[in-house]
Amino acid sequence: MICNEIFRRASADEEDVDDPGILSSSHLPPKQKVKWYISFNKVRLKDKDFAKWLVKENNFTLKYVFCPVTVSMKFEEGKAIADAGDTELFHSLESSLVEALPKEASEWRRSYGRAVKSVFVSASFIPFSKEILPKGGNWQLTHQPVFHVYWTECMDVDVYKMSVRDEIEAWLKTLNQHNIQDWMIVIVETYDLRKSNKLLPRTTVLDKIRSDFASKHADRCLSVINPVRSESRSAESWRGLVTRIRLLVLLAYNRTLLKFEEFIRDQRERRNELGWNFCHYFLLQEELAFVLEMLGLYDEALVQYDELDALFTQFVLNSNVGDTPAWLGTFQVPLEDWPGIVLDRNINQTHRGLIGECRASLLQFRGYLFTRQCTMLQLLSKPWELAQRCLPFLHNCVKELEILEVAAPPGAVACWLFLCSLEVLHTCGTFQEGRHVEACSLYTAGLWAYARDKLHELGALCGLLPGCDPSSQQLHTVVGLSAGMGDSREHGSYPTPTDKLKEALSSKEAFKKHYLELAELAMGTYKHIGRIRSARLVGRELAQFYLLLGERNKAAAFLSDSLKTYEEEGWRDLALRTQLELADCCDKMGDTERFVKLCAVIASAPELDMPTRISHFDKMTAALRDLSTESSNYLLVSITSLVTPLLADPPLTEPLSDCFSLGEVQVTMREGGTITKDSPVEVTVDLDSSLPCPIRGCRVDLSIEEVKTNVSTGVPAPRPQEAPAERRARRGQASQPPPSSVASTLPHRIIVDDPLRQANNPVLSRLSMVEHLDYQQDKSLSSASMASKNTKQYLRRSDSHGRYRKTSVAARSDFSYCLSAEDIVINPGRNTVTLRSKAREKGLYRLGQLSLRVASNLEFLSGTLTPRVGFEVTREPPSVTLNMGGKDLLAGLEQDMVLTVSSGSQRIEEVRGACLKLHASRGLLLQVQSSEESLCQEILVPLLQTEPFTTLSMQLRVMAELPPKRDSSVIEHKEVASHSSLMSSDRMKPRSGDWATTVLTAELPKVVLHCKQYAKCYPPRVPSQVMVQCPWLVEDRIIPLHFKPPFMSTCRLHTAQVRKFVQVVVAGLTTQMVELREPELSVMSDLDLPLMSLNPQHGQKQIAGNNMNVSFMWEVDVDAVQDTPPIKTEFSVKYSPINNVTTLSSEQLFTTYKCNFDVQDYKGSELCRSGTMCHLQLKVTRVNSGPHNSLMYEVLADQTMWAVCGRTAGVISLETVDKQNITLDVMPLIGGYLPLPGIRLSKYIPADHKSPGREYPN
Structure with missing residues (x-):
């Protein structure tokens, strides 16, 4: 408030002016409600000339002389109250x-480091008087001035x-007496343009006022030019006046509020004292x-207001565990x-007055406080917070009524809660901006549901629910x-909450209308903000209301939606309760199909008690019997969920069933691992x-799907390097083909309920990830980390991508195969069922869908088995x-x-005359070992x-001819297998004797003295083969056979002075030992060349084998030949295989001991120095066990190269250990590469034992 002193004087004709003048409110603007008076004090003018001069100089034309008047200002936002007299000048200044x-x-810069606020200062004027000044203990800030201005x-x-x-x-x-320090003196100057040449005085009134009253506060005295008289000159001074008033007013408020806050703080600290009253403190802080x-x-x-709310709540809570203050009573x-x-x-002045008089009820106090909080929130444009605060406020009020034990008529609190909820909802609805609507919807949904609950409570109390008739008491x-x-406030545009509640309680139809409207609004708002669970809960309660109305179809729809949500999100208990209600609803509706499905789920729920489960199982079987008589169609029920939303849609499914669950699925393979x-x-x-309970007469089917190996199906074909089985069989490879890439991806055994095998398991x-390295400026590594290439893939919200959404039941697969x-019989618990069928054509097959059919009209279907399990049907032809x-x-x-002969995957039937025909190539003879016929082709x-x-x-016996060979190359024979239905009349060739003869033809060069040459034969190679004819091959099959020569022979001519010798060397090529006899060398030409055999006729056996050669020698009589042409010779020898080879004794077949030794320098350098002592490290290890455990070692060194220091022999024992280390000192005597000293190990024989000779261990 600003007080203004206006001093005016007027001329009068009389000396004494004794008539008072009254300025009533009629002279004020119409909005001014304060009536103030100006009294005219007696002024005695001794000199009439002075009065005339005064009127003339001050340009007054009024009849009366106005005495000093004080005017004050009051702050009221949005209102301007003019406080001027009837003069045009003051009215113009005020407006x-x-x-x-x-x-x-x-x-507004406040104290104690508070944030700077930007405020708008608006004011209204009130006249100054001592009555409006603050008195001790009066802290009504809104009704007393805080700033005073003296105008003159x-x-x-x-x-x-x-x-x-x-004055x-x-x-x-007067201001100092009331401890007021916020004041200002304003001098309004009016310039007379006609007297503009008048000399300026040396001292002005402003200077006098500053020197007399504001020597230390010069800013509180200000001179301003009257804007009415001189608008062009007054703009700057007037702007300065307005700015100075704003600043000083805010400073005044800051000083006043600091004192007031300190007083409030002091009063709050006294809250535990006797006589303290919260109602009085509430009004104080509300100021x-x-x-x-x-x-x-x-x-x-x-x-x-929030502080007052929290303080009152704390008092109420404390009263629940302690003494109750008197004011709380x-x-x-x-x-x-x-x-x-x-x-x-x-502002509800009625309730505020009741609070000040301590006569307000708890609901009146709480309602007033909440309305003030809501008013602030509306002014802040935060309607969503208003809705957010409402529901906790209502719950808190109900709790405080219980704590304080406030008696209330039945339904009174519910009415108040309902009215408050609707009022808040209506207020939030007045904000039509999009951002406000979206923000409010998050909280108004709960308010709609709360209002619906309270209306339902009132309907039950007053007998307005369906199926009830209200009594007289109700x-x-x-x-x-x-x-x-009470009476509702007059508002013609919309019905008030009071009108709605009274209308809802007036009749059952009106109650039904309002209840359904609130339920729909609650569900719609919940769905709008995405709180589907809450919407389903409201829908479930709405279903109960429809059941009371007898509209079971609508109730079933709401129950089905709720059940779907509970199952998707895993609320097992809620789902079971809903299923029980839904089953009862379907039973009353006569929907047998849905009833059977629900009974199956309820009967398989382990959370329910056994009598309930058995009861619903019996109901299911009874309903199935009724269905079998009515229709032959069977129901499709998911084995993984067994629940359908009671609509025409297919049922939902889960990977694991509530009624049946799949454990292990395994394809039984035969020994070969093929089908x-x-x-x-x-x-x-x-x-x-x-x-x-057990289920009898069930049928279990498991569909089989063939995997197409083409591009369109996306299944990869077998690798190109893997040939079909028939081609591999013709190549003579293994009869069992390796699995293709497709077959290898399908396991033969899976565990369906294994959590680690689930496809959506995040653990798998x-x-x-990629490696990320950070380097510093000097190229040194600063840090290393791992980063993901695609963070969005792993950090996306799971619930937004169908985590809880269940897939629908897969369509029934093709069960033709x-x-x-x-x-x-399916018993409770684990059942092992063996399914059988016959394999079809060759290909890859996988298991699809499982079907369990009960009776003839109920079928449980599973989804596709995952991971996929399958088998491969192969075709393996017979092979020879x-x-x-x-x-x-x-x-x-x-x-x-x-x-x-392998039959493969086919059956070989016994047909008369059917046989295999084996035809060998030239040089190869065959014979059935059990047959008496000789070897034949x-x-x-x-x-x-x-x-x-x-x-x-x-068993067969084969023999291949041995042609003359100059090297060790393999002899190849091919066998052709064929089938014949007639017996051959050809006889086999007679068998050869035990001894075979091989012939070598060689051409000797001209006999020249001192010439050493040798001759070899180069016979043509004769290939051999076996052709096999069989019934399952269109073409004859050729089997190549590779024979190795047992030996080879070479011929060489030697000269010794004038004598000539022919040497034939027979070299063994295999491990098979061959004994050679009767070697003969003959001349093939007409030349009569005597050959004298130098070979022994008797004595040692001549044996050729691997790395074992036999040499034969003949001397050529060159004196008998006059001419020396080339001579052709033929070497022949008889050979016979040696099957019984004398084996060595067991003592010569393995090594008993192993000995390692080396020479090292003391310093461990690479080279030893002559004349320097070195170490001879000897390590003896037992490799195999033997009867002798003591050994003697001897060092055998060349005396010119090595000098052995110490003993050169010793005895070691290996009876308890398998390894012994001995270190000897030796010294090299000369430089260069020296052979190491020798080590000899001997079996140690003690002196008391006599031995015929020394024995050496192996």
């Missing part, structure tokens, strides 16, 4: 000032000295909130009325509740049943092989071979009946 103050914002137009120094100075002095004295609200600091005003009065709150930004309750709500066409296929399935996901098991059993085939010798082998994957073996 200009009131209009100019709030045009610009000012910075006196420009004459003499007039100032005569009267104005005394200002009295004014300031501070009022001031902050006037200044536009709505957030700080809200803080004041006033809030424990019984409730007599319960009108709702009104959020219209007006009608009286409705009348009492309506009276307690062939028409062979039986068995799959073992572990099925866990959660039903409480591989992170794509499936594994089946019929008439089985010849093998030697790991030995080499040798030419020129009879050897045993095995003819193996072609044989017939009869075929016997053979089952798939069996082998038929027969």
Whole structure:
């Protein structure tokens, strides 16, 4: 408030002016509500000339002379109250000032480091008087001035000295008496343009006022030019006046509020004293909130109300565990009325007066405090916070009523809560901006649901629910509740909450209308903000209401939606409760199909008690019997969820079932690990049943899908380097083909319920990481880290990508090719079911969908088995092989071979006359070992009946001719296998004797003295083969056979002076020992050249083998030949294989001891120095056990190279250990590369034992 002193004087005709003048409110603007008076004190003018001069000089034309008047200012936002008299001058000044103050914002710098606020100062004027000045203990800041201004137009120094100075002095004295330090003196100067040449006085009134009253506060005295009289000159001074008033007013408020806050703090500290009253303290702190609200600091005003709210709540909570203050007992009065709150930004003076008189009820106090908080929030444009605070406020009020034990009529509190909720919802609805609507929706959804709950509570109390008829007592309750709500405020644009509640309680139809409307609004708002769970909960309660109405179809729809959400998010208990309600609803609706599905789920729920499960199982079986008589169609129920949303949509599914769950699924493979066409296929399935009773007569089917190996299906084809089985069989490779890349990806055994095998298991996901290195400026490593290439893939929200969403039941697969098991019994718990079928054509197959059919009209379907399990059907043709059993085939010798006929994946039928025909190439002879026929080039082998994957073996004897060989190359024979249905009449060739003869033809060069040459033969190579003819091959199969020569021979001519010698060397090529006899060398030409054999006829056997050669020598009589042409010779020898080789004794077959030794320098250098002592390290290790454990070692060194220091022999024992180390000192005597000293180990024989000779260990 600003007080203004206006001094005016007027001329009068009389000496004495005794008539008072009254200035009433009629002279003021119409909005002014304060009536103030100006009394005219008696002024005695001794000199009429002085009066005339005064009127003339001051340009007064009024009839009366105005005495000093004091005017003050009061702050009220948005209101301007003019406080001038009936003079045009004062009215013009006031209106200009009131209009100019709030045009610009000012910075309010507060104490204690508080934030600087930007506020707009607006003011209204009130007259100055002692009554409006603050008195001790009166802290009503809104009704007392905080700033005072003294206005005067006196420009004459003499007039100032005569009267104005005394008035200002009295004014300031009055302010000092009330401890007021915020004042200002303004001199309004009016310039007369006609007297512009008048000399300026030496001393002005402003200088006198500053020297007399404001020597230390020069800024509080200001001179301003009257803007009415001189607008062009007054602009700058007027702007300075407005700015100075804003600044000083804020400083005044800061000083006043500091004192007020200190007083509030002191009062709050006394809250535990006797006589302290919260109601009085509430009004005191609310004054501070009022001031902050006037200044536009709505957030700080809200803080004041929040502090009061928290303080009152703490008192109530403390009273629950301690003594109750006396003032708190006033809030424990019984409730007599319960009108709702009104959020219209007006202060409820009625409730505020009741609070000041300590007669307000708890709901009235709480309602008033909450309305003030809501008003601040509306001024801050935060409607969402208003809605956010409402629900906790209502719950807190209910709790405080319980703590304080406030008595209330039944339904009174529910009415008040309902009215408050609707009022807040209506207030939030007035904000139509998009951002406000979205923000408010997060909290109004809960308010809609809360209002619906309270309306339902009132409907149950008043008998308005469906199926109830209100009694007379309930009608009286409705009348009492309506009276307690009071009359609604007049508002024609929309019905008030009170009108709505009274209408809802008036009849059952109106109640149903309002209840459904609130429920729909609550559900719609919950869905809008994405809180589907809460929406489903409201829908479930709405379903109960529809059940009471008898509308079961609508109730089933809401229950189905709730059940779907509970199952998707894993709320097992809520899902079971909903299923029980839904089953009862379907039973009453007569929907047997849905009822059967729900009963199956309920019966398999382990959370329910056993009687409930058995009861629903019996209901399911009874319903199935009824269905079988009505329709032959069967139901499709998911084995993984067994629940359908009671609509036409397919049921939902889960990887694991509540009724049946799959355990281990394994394809039974035969010994070979393959499945062939028409062979039986068995799959073992572990099925866990959660039903409480056995199910008989069930049928289990498991569909089989063929994997297409083409590009369109996306399945990779076999690798190109892997040839088909038939091609590999023709190449003589293994009969069992390796699996293709597709087959290798399909396991034959899986565990479906293994959590580690789930596809969506985050533990099994591989992170794509890269290495990140940070280097400093000097290229040194600063840090190393790992970073992900795609962070969005791993950091995305799981719940936004269908984490809880269940897939729908897969469509029924094609069961035309499936594994089946019929008439089985499914017991509770683990069941092992074996499914059987026959393999079809060659290809890759995988298991698809499992079907469990109960009776004939209920089928449980699983989803596709994951991970995929499958098997491969292969086709392996029969094969014929010849093998030697790991030995080499040798030419020129009879050897045993095995003819193996494998049936493959086919069955070989026994047909009369069917046989295998083996035809050998030239130089190769065959014979069936069990036959009496001799070796021949072609044989017939009869075929016997053979089952798939069996082998038929027969012993054969083969012999390949041994042609002359100049090297050790392999002799190749090919065998052709064919089939013949007629027996051959050809006889085999007679067998050769035990001894065979080989012939070597060589051409000797001209006999020249001292010439050393040798001759070899180069015969043409004769290939051999066996052709096999069999019934399952279109073409004859050729089997190549590779024979190695057992030996080879070379011929060389030697000269010794004048004598000539022919040497034939027979070299063994294999491990097979061959004995040679009767070597002969003959001349093939007509030249008669005598050859004298130098070979022994008897004595040592001549044996050729691996690395064993035999030499034969003949002397050529060159004297008998006159001419020396080239001579052709032929070497022949008889050979026979040696099968019995004398074996060495066991003592010579293995090494008993191992000896390592080396010479090292003392210093460990690489070279030893002559004349320097070195170490001879000897290490003896036992490799194999033997009867002798003591050894003697001897060092055998060349005396010219090594000098052995110490003993040169010793005895070591290996009885308890397997390793001994000996260190000897030796010295090299000369430089250079020296051979190491020798070490000799001997079996140690003690002196008391006699031995015929020395024995050396191996």
